[in-house]
Amino acid sequence: MTAAACPFSGIEDLLEPAYLSDPFPLLKTLRESNPVVRLPGTQTFIVTSYDDLAAVFKDRDTYSSLNATDPIFPICPEARDILKSGFPRKPTFTNCDPPRHPRMRAAIAKCLTPQRWEKSRPAVREYATALVRQLAEKPQADLVADLAYPLPAFAGFALLGFPTEDTDRLKEWCVTRVLLTYGKLDDAGQVRAARELTSFWSYVRDFVKHRQEHPADDLTSDLLALSRTLGEDELSLEDVINMIYSTGLASHETSQNAMLNGLHRLLAEREQWDALVAEPSLIPTAVEELLRIASPVMSLRRTTTRDTELHGVQIPAGSLIVLMPAAGNRDPAKFAQPEQLDIRRANAREHLTFGRQWHFCMGAPLAKFEYQVVLELLTSLTPKMRLVPGQELKYLPTVQFRALERLLVYPSGQPA
């Protein structure tokens, strides 16, 4: 079988305002007509069906992750030189293959234990409670600025040990990193972003080195202790710096976007919101369902290491594979009536938002805990909350994440 026509003319189409605003009709068309499709004139293939996505996630020998965090659009020479000189990055988790990847993953798995998550929960709940109480007092609130921006940052940075007073600076670096990697900046923007990222890198390197001398009760110190136990060959200081740099973004950015996309969808479907208010025991399932239907992850990337075939489509070695988990999450072959939000959906947890198999998100327990706490607090303290009608929704222009920049609500259900 040969690949049929593709509605995209290039990756740039994934940054079009209409697609950013509502990508799902186009993804549905694509999944129904061409679940594996080649972008015209390129060696890029887009995958949208659940089973094909799961197959790619599972086969790390054929589908390499080494390109997963490379800038998706070409970087200008000046920005590239800045990154080369001040940004000695090595693959860690999302952008890593065997034999290094299992070593990195095993190391962080030794530190991100159920006990570590358990220990982090009281502070996260306390901070979330304070945020929601403040928000509940406002006539109008922005769920980005008042909740979803600060909460995952607090939880993620506390896990790593980053000082609270550095939160805003770290968050700004992370947005820059997302835009340089998954967005399309002009040359001047790329140069500015490259300089910012070298500052972010230096911050992380200095922080990890500081923790060598001043260990604390955090993930960074645990990894450094593990490095001492395992030895430099197994887990070097450089490895730990790279891991903390990676986790510096992964520990909060996706959680923020997941929470916002989910709250937007839930508040827009009043019956489902009211059902959750009436029956809070549904919250864990509701979180899985919201992660399914309102995924923060629109695309992920792989490269084929050899000629292969997927859904009957021949794919040559060296092809770029663009995975669309958000499309797979709405595949009717897997989820009945997939466009409907159903907070009681029995198989909701089988979504692909955290990936699958070798690259399954290691922070999933923290992300889900934050999400559950937020729903518990909002449904109990602001049960009448409503979206501000007619607001214009803006999404960060990136290929990979669906990231709302503002989400206005009336916490009491109506304007003051």
Add this chain to the structure above:
Amino acid sequence: MSDDLWECTLCTHQYDPVAGDPEHGIPPGTPFEALPDDWHCPECGMEKSFYKRIEF
């Protein structure tokens, strides 16, 4: 040895000894405790130590 359900603490996959994990060579009726040491979660790849027994 028991027929208890076990849950992966990373991805929440549940191992049901009645079903086993035939796709990975584990026949139905295999208790969690009898799984080989190199068995891993079929959904997220984590090792056995990440599972906890589900208490009802």
